[in-house]
Amino acid sequence: MxxxxxxxxxxxxxxxxxxxxxxxxxxxxxxxxxxxxxxxxxxxxxxxxxxxxxxxxxxxxxxxxxxxxxxxxxxxxxxxxxxxxxxxxxxxxxxxxxxxxxxxxxxxxxxxxxxxxxxxxxxxxxxxxxxxxxxxxxxxxxxxxxxxxxxxxxxxxxxxxxxxxxxxxxxxxxxxxxxxxxxxxxxxxxxxxxxxxxxxxxxxxxxxxxxxxxxxxxxxxxxxxxxxxAWDIEIQFRSLRDRHLRAQKDRQKRAAHATTAASLLLLCVLSISTLLPAEDASAEAALTPEQSRETIDQVLAGEDFHQQEEVSGWRLKELDMDSEIPEWLIDFVQWLENRQLASDKEREVDWAAHIGLLAELLLWAAFIGLVAYLLLRHREQILQSLRWQRKKPETRLRPETLFGLDVRQSSLPDDVCAEVLRLWRSGDKRGGLGLLYRATLAHLIESYQFEFGDHLTESECAQLVRQRQAHPQPEAQRPVSAALCELVQQLTVAWQQLAYAHRAPQLAQVETLCNQWQEAFGNED
Known part of the structure; x- marks a missing residue:
């Protein structure tokens, strides 16, 4: 296909x-x-x-x-x-x-x-x-x-x-x-x-x-x-394959153009000679399409993909034959019998009255059925709005590690800023800035009830802080000040540059971050 x-x-x-x-x-x-x-x-x-x-x-x-x-x-x-x-x-x-x-x-x-x-x-x-x-x-x-x-x-x-x-x-x-x-x-x-x-x-x-x-x-x-x-995934893989093939063709064209100079030709030969063994090794290590298909068939033939259960059958509906006929049903039948469907003078059948009665009955049945369906379909929302059900209080588990960093309050030193500056001046820049970042996360989780998880990135955590600062939540959640939001944004950027790009900030910037952190969380310690 x-x-x-x-x-x-x-x-x-x-x-x-x-x-x-x-x-x-x-x-x-x-x-x-x-x-x-x-x-x-x-x-x-x-x-x-x-x-x-x-x-x-x-x-x-x-x-x-x-x-x-x-x-x-x-x-x-x-x-x-x-x-x-x-x-x-x-x-x-x-x-x-x-x-x-x-x-x-x-x-x-x-x-x-x-x-x-x-x-x-x-x-x-x-x-x-x-x-x-x-x-x-x-x-x-x-x-x-x-x-x-x-x-x-x-x-x-x-x-x-x-x-x-x-x-x-x-x-x-x-x-x-x-x-x-x-x-x-x-x-x-x-x-x-x-x-x-x-x-x-x-x-x-x-x-x-x-x-x-x-x-x-x-x-x-x-x-x-x-x-x-999974057609969507297959299409993405095919586009990646085509992009890789186009990149290979472009590299081959550039290599062919480089033959005009003897020195560049020598460098290309040397580079190709060094790359060929790796490609051969990867080719030897890769499975052939037939072997891959056999492996997939063996996995699909396992018991994990064949655990199916289908239950069907008939059962009798339970009817209470001893129950009395309700009074409203008797009154409704008598009302139908007493309706005048024919003229007293003319004994011909009034089809308009019959059709009108049938239409009325159908409309009432449709209305009752619609109301019953809506009540059944939205019963949970109705019960919650009337407060007939009490939700059990959810116990929120606070994470102990985020992004490989220990965010427990017990793991932090007494004076965070002093320890950060000491580690920084001793040469352990990653440990110092990491301590300041995880201390910030720990205080946000403990004091501001942020629900950070391992599925979030550093930027997404900072985005949650910005959203609460821009759109304050109900009184149950502590609001975030503009100074704290700015501290989180700057500290997140500094930590990402150091952790992933290996670009350490200047000492003055670290000292500024420590001062801002002391103003935001110093009173809580």
Whole structure:
């Protein structure tokens, strides 16, 4: 796989970010995706119109059921576009039968109603796996992102339905007010031409939504592969390799240009002769690709990578049959029975009242379900806000060493500044400045409750001090003065230059730092 040609940035994404990426990719290539989905679906629709002319509902069901057949063409175009390759509509249509040759029966039978169809289709189409290998691959992919794929399918289904209703309403609004149409006979008699017209409209809606659904599921699959196979790390390694090869070529060119002078040629020969043994030794020590692959296979075959446990089963729901029916349920049923759904004078059924009652019940059920979901979803935040739970006091462990320096208060001398100057004048500059730096860290941890850890660098510790000085925290934390912040910044820079660059500051600067340290921490001692 040529990851260098990847048209997107290979990084870890949440499932919703992957879906957003799929929507953006589908918008960019929507027209060819729409055409390659619509053309085979239109052929099936035309055949169903000829064979099932008197049964428009069955014809639409047949077109809808064959969705996995049409989805493979947009997926094929999106998979090529992801790597910068453009596929024409005619080129994709030529691949129709070859793309639908594998597992077509399974996708049209027991897999047809799968809620993760767009997420699983790339395994069949792109990885060309089937049987136990496909089942194992699907099991790995479904450990994450399967919920997002299910929600994507539900969202796509509802989007098709609402878009279809919106188009019907839009067409109704285009009819002039002067045109009087009696819709009731058309709807009650089920006019055949009206049903076929609505089928054509729904076909266009499915073709418009399909590219977003297919490509979003494909990007969800790509995001999972990036996480599993570390594409981002591999791309970085490949770029480092290419940079190293370019540097080698540049060195070879510079060496070739140096042949004009005899003295430089001699120096190049000597330098190359000295470098060759080291390269040969490293080449001998390095493993061949076959040996590396065998080592990796042996590690992956170990027990540490095969500890999997999957538990599934059915259990009966516990029901309390002895409990009495609640009074509110009885009252609610009686209220439903007593509602007047028909006129006293006219015994005809009032369908508007029935529909209104059903809509009211559905709205109340949705509202109650939403409230219950929100209460369950955010129960921890609600309990914390009401103070029904008491948090256990966290015991903060103070570090004993940072950056290899002992930051315990007990390890410091009584007079820090005097000891620092004594060590400095005796020639132990690193020990003197290190003592002043670790004494500063110890006082910041002890007196100002800074939570420094080994995961931080010296600059990050100084940044935390600057942030508290610029943005004072609540009264529970001691504020940092501007003088102390300046001392920490200067001392950090001086210590880094001495520890890593081996550039010692002047004695006057050390004395100034000691005076500032005495003003900041002298009263605490």
């Amino acid at each position: 040529e990851l260098e040609r990847l048209a997107i940035r290979a990084r870890l994404r949440s499932p919703w970010e992957s879906i957003d990426l799929g929507i953006a990719l589908a918008r960019q290539h929507w027209w060819p995706l729409f055409i390659v989905w619509l053309l085979p679906a239109s052929v099936v629709f035309a055949c169903s119109f000829w064979l099932l002319h008197d049964s428009p509902s069955w014809a639409l069901l047949l077109v809808w059921w064959l969705k996995p057949v049409y989805d493979r063409l947009p997926l094929f175009i999106a998979s090529r576009a992801l790597f910068g390759e453009r596929v024409s509509v005619s080129g994709a249509l030529k691949q129709f039968f070859s793309l639908n040759r594998r597992d077509w029966f399974a996708w049209l039978t027991w897999r047809r109603l799968s809620a993760t169809r767009s997420y699983d289709m790339p395994v069949t189409l792109l990885e060309q796996t089937s049987g136990s290998a496909r089942a194992a691959r699907i099991g790995v992919l479904h450990r994450k992102h399967s919920n997002a794929a299910t929600w994507l399918t539900l969202t796509g289904f509802h989007l098709e339905f609402f878009l279809f209703l919106a188009l019907l309403a839009f067409m109704y609004l285009l009819i002039p007010e002067q045109v009087q149409i009696d819709w009731l006979p058309m709807l009650t008699n089920s006019a055949l031409w009206l049903e076929w017209a609505s089928n054509v409209l729904y076909l266009l809606v499915m073709a418009a939504v399909a590219p977003f659904y297919v490509v979003s599921g494909f990007c969800l699959y790509i995001g999972r592969r990036i996480e599993l196979e």
